[in-house]
Amino acid sequence: MFRYILRRLLQMVLTFFGATFIVYALMFANQDDPVQALAGDRPITDSQRQILTERYHLDEPFLQQYRYYMEGLLTGDFGTSLTGRRISDMMADAWPVTIKLALLAIVIAATVAITAGVVSGIRRAGTFDNVTLVLTLVILCLPIVVLAPLARLVFGVQLGWFPPTAGRDASWWALLLPAIVLGSLVVATQLRVTRSAVAENLRADYVRTARAKGLSGRRVIGVHVLRNSLIPVVTLVGVDIGNLMSGAIVTEGVFNIPGVGFNLFRGITTEDGPLVVGFVSILVIVFLVVNLVVDLLYAALDPRIRYA
Template identity: 55%
Template sequence: LIGLFSGLRKGKFFDNINLIIGLIFMSIPIFVIAFIAQYGLGLKLGWFSPTVGAGAPLKDLLLPALVLGVSLYATSMRLTRASVIDTLNQDFVRTAYAKGLSRGRVVPVHVLRNSLIPTVTNTATDFGTLMVGATVTEGIFNVPGVGNVLFNAILKGENVTVVSFVTVMVLVYLGVNLFIDLLYAVLDPRIRYA
């Protein structure tokens, strides 16, 4: 949504601020964001629990989820913004306005729907980044999950565990990419599969 609003308000204050924030988040690795969030928001401010142990309440997972979300936010926002700006200059959007359609109809149906195709493609690649980031984040925040098991197996040199977990993660990644490819037909009816 922020990418959509930035694209619709290209060059305005909201757009410029989001470009700067996105650039900052893109340039910081996920483990640095995790350590800064853990120290600043968890230890210093006390807003979140700095670590998550076994049996911790669900709200303790909020900080690791925010760290993962922030790491993917920047690329998705910037790509959506660029795609919206490109779509706004297309002939079919000008035709929709010329036919008398309102902005409330043109933006969600014509602009957003066509702008989501590159963003959805990027989401498939970001899913791999999310799995790797979850491994690092779960290790840093001590979240008892698949990523933490893989993180500890890498640290201990348990090759069989690492290979088996990575194999399952690759299969999940392939399944998500297949789903994303099938989703193209929903977003753009011009795309047909034989």
């Protein structure tokens, strides 16, 4: 087990360097004139241009730039954005709200998906099962660029049930609607996976044994079927956490939440290399750590899996 974790951590280091390198290269290759992009439509003087170019090493070759960047990164310095703000400060603002949003989304999605999935798995082809099937198909078909503004318009503006924007230092309540929208991104697949896992496990021999033991139906489902059915769902939820972190771009844009997605989107449009690479680096780490945790959880849920 210990050796397995160690090996995975070493792999993560390699993946991390590879991913940051690729992102950095993409930003570099895409660069047109970042100094002008920064200034927008206003004209920029030669001396200003020179100062900025030197500060961000814009005239040096790519590998050299990457080296400067990694040196800073490894000493805990994310550098400064082209806007002049320290990136670590921006992260301190952005990450907590995005983590809050993603966690809320995943809790909502998993709760709905597992509850509904278990019920429709037990009553296959019943009314509830068919209704959820249609609903999940509708949700799957609606892209989030449609769903997010629609939800904001209907529930935030017209009905006024939720605050239409969240903003900085958003409360849990203000994040609820964006979280539901974000969660709908993953709820459908989670529900279908839960449903099929429950349906499959219900037919398993050990369920017959559990019933032969005179256990109540509730205990057979809640203790014996559920534990086995959750194994694939947990994997999916783990992967979804990573997806939601990065998938928050649209939701954060629509609901005006200054989180990771919001910053990334701005960084990409303004060709702000250091900003984008910094945020993506952390996203990569989040992805890797979540994946490791999921794999370890997998072994905890299913004793037949052993890592060596």
